[in-house]
Amino acid sequence: MAEPNTLLLVLLFLAVAAGWVLGRGAASRDVPEETAPPSQYYLGLNFLLDGEQESALKAFSEALAVNAETFETHITFGSLLRKRGEVDNAIKIHQSLLSRSRLPDIQKNQAHLELAKDFIAAGLLDRAEQLLKDLLELSEEHQLEAKSLLIEVFEASRDWGKACELTESQLGELREDDAHQKSAAIKARAKLSHYCCEAAEDKESAGELEAARELAERALDWTEESVWPHTILARLDQQQDQPRRAYDRLVTAAKMSSERLPEFAAQLIAVSESVNCRDELTPLIATLLTQREDPQLRVILADEHRVRGDDAKALEIIKQGLNKKPSSRLLMQALTLLGEEVATPEIIEGAQKLASRQSAYLCGVCGFHGPSFYWQCPGCKSWDTLHRPVR
Ligand SMILES: [Zn+2]
Structure with a gap:
């Protein structure tokens, strides 16, 4: 070339x-x-x-x-x-x-x-x-x-x-009886929601929790389809001694958008422990998996069984996943669970290396890829376009 x-x-x-x-x-x-x-x-x-x-x-x-x-x-x-x-x-x-x-x-x-x-x-x-x-x-x-x-x-x-301010003024100029302009209006509302979330996180970092809450709620007013405002509000609830409310919000967010659950699974697990509800996560994730096969969710579900000491059930879930939609992460989990029965430490380490590459994010618009999740793609600046490819 x-x-x-x-x-x-x-x-x-x-x-x-x-x-x-x-x-x-x-x-x-x-x-x-x-x-x-x-x-x-x-x-x-x-x-x-x-x-x-x-x-x-x-x-x-x-x-x-x-x-x-x-x-x-x-x-x-x-x-x-x-x-x-x-x-x-x-x-x-x-x-x-x-x-x-x-x-x-x-x-x-x-x-x-x-x-x-x-x-x-x-x-x-x-x-x-x-x-x-x-x-x-x-x-x-x-x-x-x-x-x-x-x-x-x-x-x-x-x-x-x-x-x-400027996006709202653009939105005001769009006529929603026209199909093209209606789709532009939907995109503008989604962007407004993202801006409010960014602003809310800035306020949260500055310790201005009430201002952050107001902005995250405004984000929800623009669009109810994003889990981002819910995860911010749940963090604010946690900081303001409302763990039950935080837990309910995150469960709602998980049901609303299970493909984003891996991004806030750690937060959900921590909150569930603080309200003594971690046992509820297993049936929740199992139900989500029946609606949509997802190797990431399967790994989270298997981990929940392992935490409860049920390695056999964890292995069964991983094996089902390898059958339905295999990924290097599932393979790594299977090898780890089987341990010395089938694999040497070197083989497990190799599978872990392969799996760590699999967790990289990929932008569906420009192909940007990297190890961390961003709501706005650092490559093309599109919003909410990074996902974890199954490899
Ligand atoms: Zn991109």
Whole structure:
């Protein structure tokens, strides 16, 4: 497969050739001073043939004339550079576009928007915020995208109050009798719920438990489908000497979304012990397993039997799981339970290593994977898209 640099250069080379011809056409009509200097184009070719890709890239970018016809090509270059992580070069291209007084306002505003994306990618959030606020004043056409990017800026700067405010205003503009807008409204409500949960956890960390509770309850008002507000409220209940209420909440959350139970199983087990109800977990999880086969739940259920000293029942549950939906974690549990009867310590250790990889999380949208769970994917910034793949 070609290196990313080579791919980009080929695209750039073709675009410069096309852009230069277009630029010449435009020059012959009305903008003679912006014709591309052919020397830069040939210089770029020389660099390319000599294998000096970075220099070739720079020369090609400079060779492409800026005018209304080649504008889109420049925007595409800039966006490609940003996606490659070369944010500085993307910023240079977009700033250079903004310095052209001949461009129509709509194209300047588009360059403005691209520059804001560059600043977000570079982590220059204050600058991005200011640019986007200016753009909201300047351009009717870019309102929607500018608002979405501004929300992205507020998310990245963890300013959940501002993110809520803007998302609520977007939600207010959606008409729910239209199917597409209705689906956007559902997504907006889910996001609002996540923002409230983030804000609630910030308040919880600061020891402001009542403010945290208010925010978690607001999260539930936005959508009842997420278990996150329930787990926060249960933690607050525990801290405020209400373990029974915490237990009931977590049981409700487990029934509502059993696929998320592994994320709060430890919390549920601890609370169940504090209210002397741990025995109730075994039938609860067994019932959930009859509704949906899940190797993670099976491991939790087997562990509950082991804790009660019933290794035979634990092994039976694991064997059933290996039959229905095998995973490396189930295999590790089986080997551990069988112990020296069938496996040496080395084999058990090998299975444990395999199983520890299996517990990694995977984003269903962008493929990001890692050892820890996040409500917002660190890769694509989507919410509630990380899951544990069965391996
Ligand atoms: Zn992702």
